[in-house]
Amino acid sequence: MAKKGDKRKLVGLVSEESGARHYYTKKNTMNTPEKLELRKYDPILRKHVLYVETKKSLGRNEVKARKK
DSSP: OOOTTOOEEEEEEEETTTOOEEEEEEEETTTOOSOOEEEEEETTTTEEEEEEEEETTOSSOOOOOOOO
């Protein structure tokens, strides 16, 4: 069971090119409030692409448009 006041959140990583969610990771929301962006391997496209953070509980596998 998680500790009370735990700052680490489970987030999903979604590929910007294929839109599929293949990776999950934990991040400390106090130290890194901005969204994670990591280059990881996409098995559908069979190459390394940029993955961006999304909520774990998101029911669909698509990248939301960023606010500018």
